[in-house]
Amino acid sequence: MFNQKLIILIVVGAFITQISEAAPKQSEIEWPKFNASDSDGNELVEYRIGWLPKAKYQEALDLMAEYMYRENPFVVAFDWGDDADVLNNHLSGWSAHLDKGISVACFKNSSDELIGVNILYIEELNQDYVDPEKPVTYPKDIPSKFRNLMKLTHELHTVQRFNVFEKYGVKRYLSSDGLVVRPEYRHRGIASQLLGVRKMICAKYNLKLTSTVFTSDASNALAVKMGYELDTFKMYADIFSKLPEQYNVNMTEKPEMFSRRSIKFFN
Template identity: 30%
Template sequence: MVYTRPASVPYPTVWKRFTVRKGGVTSLLRIQDLTEDMHEPALKLMAKYFTRDEPPCKYIGIQNHPVALSELEKLWRNTIKDNLSLVCIKDTDDESPVIVGVNVLTVVCKEDKDVPFQTEDKVWAKLFGAVDLVSRSVNIFERYGVDKYLTAYGLVVEPQWRGCGIGKEILEARIPLCKSLGVKVTATVFTAGASQAVAKKAGFIDLFEITYEELAKKGFIFPGVEKDTKSSKLMALSIE
């Protein structure tokens, strides 16, 4: 089945508010559902910075491969239609919100038809194929005894806002979201050492880890990626 956000969960909902201090200035931020009016700027932020900074994307040079880039953007665009993704914005009354971060989210159900990943584009095959391999390394349904879980296809924080703990806040915002949805687990493949460290601070635990050297032996080669990150991890957070 294709998961549908329950009508009983108000949309949009603000899931978290917090403050950060940067450059001597304190800013109030909020994390809420990504609404349609923010789809394009949020996708633009993902396309600009996730593709530049996420290790596999960075070292395979996805920005130089239009087909793979188009496939990634299509994945994001289709996923945000689920109305489950989160956006972090400055908490003001301005009509044009300042987007600070984005997390593209969806719910995977046990009854979903399992369609093996296939593509004719070699770059996209390496990028998504590597994530697919790691995500399938552990059966989340069996491990946690659930019929659905929340997962992600990318998280990004606008560069000038990095270093303020915003990534951790966005990950923690999954907790009230999951509770409202009746989802007891969130599991994600974290491909960067930095995001893995943030996930750990947010309470995620390691379920599976594979080094990029091992991935290369399986055909998923990202030249130079070890300069940034040694491994890719499947990590999960159980929602109490």
């Protein structure tokens, strides 16, 4: 029988991608520190960016599950916020990327509370790379309901698996499996700082560029502000128009664009 959980995993976008098995030994990076208001909006405090310690991995997963997962447009549309199977698929992918040891985090200097996290990994060209334009094939016994979802999967796949390697002439690049900041600390430039350190990380690991899928209006606007080049995109209106009507009832405000963007730091 056709595995419905597999469809759920693919459609939501929790892909576990091929990543570097042996990251280079980490050396010291001159991490940024910056001042911004505290969570109450009054006192000015100092924040710092740095590697995410292993002792903080579970807290990072909890933060991703509580906010990034529940704010995912497809989780909202499919009403999967409390679906343990879908969430566990996401947690599995995030854990695999965290174990590579190159994710970054934001802390307050006066506290070890995790304010924000950006899960990072190195994606490499390999023989298993799938052409996003390859025609979709369906199992013979797939119900029509899930056939529609697989068509949607293909729409997302062209963005998720855009051939960054070919466009930029690289064999490795820095990518991300999600960036999240606690709601009470948003609008303080923390996401910008987390994105900004990617240049230093690319320099450290001898990578020329970073490339990421951006799923919200806020993240797309931030990417534009920071100079990311638009590689490919899908408009959410077009994506959701392909959904069966019953899967579209929970989206009161649809974001505009599901995009892949890259920025090349070094030639």
